Amino acid sequence: MSTFDDLDAFVATRRQAGLALSPDGARLVTTVAELAPDGTKPVTSLWEVDPTGEAPARRLTRSAAGESAAAFAPDGDLLFTSRRPDPTVEAGDDEPAALWVLPRHGGEARQILAPGDGITSFEVARDAGHVVVTTTVPVGPAPEPPEGTQDTDEAPDAAAALRAARKKAGVSARLHDRFPVRFWDHDLGPGRPQIRVHDQLAADRLTEPVAVVDPAGPTERVRESAISPDGTRLAVAVDVRDPGGASGATGDRGDPAAVRVRLELRPTGGGETEVVADEAGADHEMPVVTPDGRWLLWIREEHAAPGRAPAQSLQARELAGGGTRTVVEAGRWAIRSVTGAADPDVVLVVADEQGHAPVFRVSVADGSVTRLTASGAYGDVVASPEGGAVYAMRATMDAPPVPVRLDPHTADQEPAVLRGATEIDDVPGTLTEVHATAEDGTPLRAWLALPAGASERSPAPLLLWVHGGPYMSWNAWSWRWCPWLMVAQGYAVLLPDPRLSTGYGRGFTDPATGAWGGLPYTDLMTVTDAALERPDLDASRTAAMGGSFGGYMANWIAGHTDRFDAIVTHASIWHLDGFVGTTDGSYHWVRQWGDPITDRDRYDEHSPHRFAAAITTPMLVIHGDKDYRVPIGEGLRLWYDLQRHGVESQFLYFPDENHWVLKPGDAKLWYRTVFAFLAHHVLGEKWERPALV
Template sequence: MSEPSDESTPAPESTSPFDDLRAFVALPRVAGLALSLDGSRLAVSVQTLDAEGTKWQSALWEVDPAGQQPARRLTRSAPGESAPVWAPDGSLLFTSARPDPGARGGSGPGDGAEDPKPALWSLPAGGGEARPVLTHPGGVGGVAVAADTGDVVVVASAMPGVADAEADAARRKQRKEAGVSAILHEAYPVRYWDHDLGPAAPHLFWAGRLPAEPAAGAEPEPVALRDLTPDARPPKGAGESVALSPDGRVLARIETVPDGPAGERDRLVVVETASGTARVLVDDPLADVHSPRFSPDGSALVCVRETLPTFEEPPDFTLLHVDVAGGAAHDLTAGFDRWPSAPQFSADGTAVYFLADDDGRHALFRVPVDGGAPVRLTTDGAYSDLQVARDGSALYALRSAYDEPPAPVRLDPEATGQHPEPLPNPGTLGGLPGTLHEVEATAADGSRVQSWLVLPEGASAQSPVPLLLWIHGGPLMSWNSWSWRWCPWLMAARGYAVLLPNPALSQGFGQDFVRRGWGEWGEAPYTDLMAAVDAAEQRPEVDASRTAAMGGSFGGYMANWVATQTDRFRAIVTHASLWHVDSFIGTTDAAYYWEKEWGDPLQQPKRYEQNSPHRFADAIRTPVLVIHGDRDYRVPIGEALRLWYDLQKRGVPSKFLYFPDENHWVLTPGNAQVWYETVLAFLAEHVLGDEWQRPELL
């Protein structure tokens, strides 16, 4: 334990936000990108702390696509603004629960209501005040705009059996006044991530052309909404699975249909917006179909086909090019051993751009529509929010890496080997408290295991530092991009080296690499992790005698598994973790998905018996910090309660950090700060040998 400092000597001022958790949570965070249809304007969403410092609020900023002008803020309100999309007339549409300043008595969407709902707002092209243009009793959750005509479709939550918005509002009022919160379910599932499903469900409403701004003193023209999905079962993430043709005549949407007694899958449906007539375009009993996008002329769609996993095989992904009129489809990425996502047509419709994990990066690719192999356009980094300029002159995206937070960039539509500089934006950081390195290890079966290693400032052979193994979630993902929630630089600022491995089951290394761990989470994924740690400990900058392991979700499962298989680590931190695999699969929000991999526990118990950490609880010798949120429906709280009890009754040194109102990730600023304070204190006690310091607010 260090000696107290001399009171006459002032403490050095923090030189980095990573030294101070309060400063870290206050950093602006760029997320979301929208390109105007003429290519002259970019809008981004930026999250910052509110005045009280208790929650993040989002505002819209404009970024210069040419990179010449500084970013400027476009919106300000306490509820914040999100989901920006440009209309053909240059106005910027967005959703917000902000009050309507023009409403009588100062009330409006989100003002004076107990549960304010977001409305659709429009910011004029020439500047000025934003105005609300569309409301719904269930709130507006997303918007799609026809690029040529400006026709609008919105996503809004509607009560079952109601005919219009007025009836929807009346039904909600009746339930509230009667004190009814009950939900009657007639199909599985009943929950999703952190919220209950029902009784309202997302619907798609046709709004057509939005009315022009009324003259001064005139009442705004109401928008009549027409339900395009009155009898459909929209997917839980309906806003992410909608596309509108450039002429507004056809809506592409994803529809969820039953798959077995308690399962579901998604198919692609197109709707004639004028009549509401729907027809199924792609319906594959062996796959989910999602992420549809129209070609520039509206004659074709590109979408992702994701094969349904089985007991023997993990999922696989490919891109389908589909003729809208006849439904003929062909595979654009046959033989491509990566998982494509987020497809977008090129400006002339002759190619498709997409993103895919590839060797610890999330890269941008281009594939010709008429045949040919995908070509990777970017080198390092992870890309998202891809936007294609309609004149074909450029691409825009958010780019991040483990040493760079998300920032908007401009890319060439065809060049390879690109590593663009960020456009001026409000989310730029200064220096980091260390350096990022790419490292490799060889697994027990000879496979290559790629990892990222963060080394803190001052780490050397003369001053080796403790090592923290941080295991990613998923499991079908990889460490490849910046994370505000799981940020290794906070650990580096306190002197830890952080190892971020991509073991078996990680995507971006080929189908066989995923297959190595399928249904055997305690085998190759575990031995890959240990091989990565062995290699890291050989570095002279690392002190192999002071190590810890941690992870969340699947990473939490692996942290639990590590605790039952070895005592090489001084501490284990397990967040939102699986402990009893049978119990987890029966209570998670999507049991049918996981049972495809693990099998029915009554009919195929072997995988459960071999891979469930709880069966090896007697072997745990390492101190464990358990963390869980009660609103986590993906990994329900029962997993943590069972793990905590099993640790306590065996006398394992352990602590339980419980969040009654947080979900899978812990998202509010105060709780995120306490999360890190507790983790760092636990690691300091067991890895550094410091005295336990209970966080002040706990």
């Protein structure tokens, strides 16, 4: 029995993500998730990884609440967030995330900041040590202070008073005056995001903020920020209204709900705010300040339109002022991250490329590029301060994320793997590629995960697995959608990158934007045909599955071919108009599909629900009730339409899960149900209902 034959062992495997490097380059810290003692939830902790790769990883923190989001202060103290109770005060029932510090010389961690609504994220200025904290503050009128309250020290904080009054009255309602109201799996409000800049520790606590960033107007919202190394300036990305920027908008008012992102530069010591970039039809986000404090960099993303995918470019300007320059032109890459390097005028960029996500060394001065890595998908990139090394988390399609060390100058290198916290068996098969050519001459490719025993004498059944997004690529390990669990069951898993996938240029994404049922579908069928030419695959036993956009494609496939024996569709789009109107960011999709009233033909042509009567393939529908990206109504409508058309189908419903299925018990049940459904319909085995459902 390997890890991939035993769901309990697979779910219990430690998983690591994130890297923080100390100012002297001697300490590297990652966050590790593992099961709580009762096995019902994951708990995170901080672990130290030896940058030389010699010593094993060692655990630094331990609590029932867990710790995450590590960052070093200039003096080497380690900061992190946790919901653990402060041992010096009486704990409440539901502690919000607070900021803690673990002294560099050892000793107990201590809490240094605990805003009432908790900490969403934080950042530390590289040289000055300013701590930038994002939290939320309630909106609405505060209750009157208790009668007789006169002294200001006695009067309750207005935000705390409002929180307490809502709790006492049993109120959970939120009154919104702007779109959106939900995001992924949680409700927005009743507070608004606020950024606070603290300049130093005093008496084991952060001082009062020296700067507070609130939206300029009631319809604006701060999103993310980056502070200069000396702590004097803060770059802030702010959501603002973009009524004329939505390509599908109609009428004189455009789309009042649409949003774009403006980039601002604010002095932390007071002074005028400078608008660095703001334009209709584009977002300016993901700000980064280089370690030497010279350059402010950010991503400019052109909004999508029918026939035009979102296109990213890397922008830069000197922090001291001057004109903006384009470092990487629009559409060249789908950029995942930008990180400052030790060398002046150099940044490290991670972007999708041909089924990988390499690290690129990019010159801000002249735009020259060196690809540092030959294979794999990278994230959490950090550069050593002396310039001798780059550290990152590296994953591949057949190996989970591990910490690695790179040389900051060598092209197409294989990294030095460091000793992390994840221990897992080798995958139960081999990884290869399938290549094909679309009817229009476009090259297509896919990963193929083959079980160890597949051969011409014993061909494996094929499972077509479509990725989500749609603007993404099969290029990295996934704990949640792990093909190797299916390989352990005897299936060959085909993982294609059809049109709309990133890493192949704008010509690969533009033609299918706002036309998902066209080229993506024919590409998937073309790659499937090419794979089934292999003698070690069994064309008489096939299935298809996917989630999110992949679920849309699974539904589309079901209505357009009966070639598969079974189809599994997770968190899927069924009624395109209904999805666009109820998802958490409707305006994003209106840009791609157009107005659902005036552009009716596009919606009707590409909505899977219109082909329900053509479906004959058995289907397993899976959906979580807390999914706000693809709301539960899509799964319910699909299930009803399948039932009323007499399609053999089952509905696996998770009342407490979101777009993903994250609870360990639910994740195991997800896989066991998929195993049973495919075994029955593809392998011809007797149906056995999974236990507990």
